[in-house]
Amino acid sequence: MSEAFRLDGKRAFVTGANTGIGQAIAVSLADAGAHVIAAGRSSCADTVVKIKALGGNGEACLIDLSDPAKAVGVLESVGDLDILVNNAGIIRRADSVDYSEADWDDVMDVNLKAVFMMCQTFARAAIARDTGGRIVNIASLLSFQGGIRVPAYTASKHGVAGLTKLFANEWSAHGINVNAVAPGYIATNNTTALRDDPKRSAEILSRIPAGRWGDPADIAGAVTFLCAPASAYVTGSVLNVDGGWLAR
Numbered sequence: 559m560s561e562a563f564r565l566d567g568k569r570a571f572v573t574g575a576n577t578g579i580g581q582a583i584a585v586s587l588a589d590a591g592a593h594v595i596a597a598g599r600s601s602c603a604d605t606v607v608k609i610k611a612l613g614g615n616g617e618a619c620l621i622d623l624s625d626p627a628k629a630v631g632v633l634e635s636v637g638d639l640d641i642l643v644n645n646a647g648i649i650r651r652a653d654s655v656d657y658s659e660a661d662w663d664d665v666m667d668v669n670l671k672a673v674f675m676m677c678q679t680f681a682r683a684a685i686a687r688d689t690g691g692r693i694v695n696i697a698s699l700l701s702f703q704g705g706i707r708v709p710a711y712t713a714s715k716h717g718v719a720g721l722t723k724l725f726a727n728e729w730s731a732h733g734i735n736v737n738a739v740a741p742g743y744i745a746t747n748n749t750t751a752l753r754d755d756p757k758r759s760a761e762i763l764s765r766i767p768a769g770r771w772g773d774p775a776d777i778a779g780a781v782t783f784l785c786a787p788a789s790a791y792v793t794g795s796v797l798n799v800d801g802g803w804l805a806r
């Protein structure tokens with residue numbers, strides 16, 4: 559593979575790396591040559607097994623993003639990093655008129671406050687070392703669309719897209735590229751209920767120009783590109799990886 563797409567010698571930290579999109583990202587970055595710290599609230603041992611099976615380098619680490627201040631302590635404890643991928647996220651559903659403050663706070667803490675603080679912690683260290691770096695945040699179609707019955711998720715993912723652009727404005731001059739990937743409908747635990755509902759599943763599928771649900775590997779490829787030398791001049795962008803959903 560061309561050097562422009564390789565990550566040899568780089569150290570990457572990926573949140574929510576025990577399953578789904580985060581696991582695929584961790585494996586893909588390692589496959590491109592990075593040493594990957596796979597971080598999760600659940601054990602990422604299985605992810606490390608997958609990385610090693612490919613001949614890659616990685617280690618597992620526990621992190622709970624529902625307490626953002628503690629989570630940044632974990633980030634600070636793992637040593638110098640070149641790449642941060644904020645993938646972990648949660649969703650809570652209820653009619654907006656009934657939406658609880660607890661659900662709002664829980665979702666905003668993991669999906670937005672923790673993302674802000676993780677980016678801030680990563681950038682402080684990279685600016686102090688003057689090494690540059692790459693941040694990729696995982697956004698959503700609901701960074702652009704309103705959705706329904708998920709007010710905190712929509713607010714948090716709009717926030718992720720906004721913060722990504724703001725950080726790019728402040729940190730690109732320090733060599734830190736900040737981008738986001740907005741996944742479409744991807745087959746993970748997060749979407750099991752939708753895929754198990756024949757009516758909703760058919761409605762969704764009929765609107766996807768690519769004619770299929772996305773695979774976590776579809777997102778991982780885009781993230782790996784945004785961490786590689788090939789994307790050196792890409793910063794402040796939110797890349798839709800949605801089989802064409804938003805073009806419809």
Ligand code: NAP
Pocket residue numbers: 573574575576577578579580598599600621622623624625645646647648668696697698699740741742743744745746747748749
């Ligand atoms: P998933 O399978 O539910 O994975 C979510 C990940 O976040 C899991 O690793 C989960 O850990 C972790 N997580 C949740 N709360 C955490 C906490 N407090 N501390 C640390 N980690 C925590 O969902 P996914 O589909 O792969 O989602 C990954 C990202 O993509 C999310 O940001 C999601 O919003 C976004 N996304 C997904 C889709 C889709 O169609 N699947 C579409 C758009 C955006 P546990 O396994 O321990 O719960």
